[in-house]
Amino acid sequence: MRRTRHGQALVEMAILFPLLLLIIVGGIIDFGMAFYNMLTLQQLANDAAQYAAESNCGVARSASEVYAYVGTKKPYYWKTSDFPTPTYDPNVQLYLGSSPGKAVQVTLKYNSPVYTPFYQAMMNAIGSGPYIVLGSKAVYQIPTTVYTR
Secondary structure (H helix, E strand, O other): OOOOOOOHHHHHHHHHHHHHHHHHHHHHHHHHHHHHHHHHHHHHHHHHHHHHHOOOOOOOOOHHHHHHHHHHHOOOOOOHHHOOOOEEEEEEEEEEOOEEEEEEEEEEEEEEEOOOHHHHHHHHHHOOOOEEEEEEEEEEEOOOOOOOO
């Protein structure tokens, strides 16, 4: 006599569904935070490059001024250990049309932490540590004349 197993699939799904849900929801949260941090990092690089280029004397600001500016504008929840010192180059040659100009370049990096244990293990397995490495670069032309309002 054959026995049927009508409830076996339902029990297996009840056991595996929380794990599957954790992986999907955790991925949405982790990569959503990484995307938000990337947008924040790009805006911070743009603001720092603009700040570096637009000084009152028509010359780029010093590296220490740019580092201090970036340090005051970064989000409060970014740890200093996850946010290495920015790279700042005040002597970039920029060619727009036929006349060359001077520009500044700011490069920022941030290690966006991963919160879900599954994705932490996955990021450790690929060798980047329990975070997603983000990078952003912005170039801003040093204006020849600065008008104040």
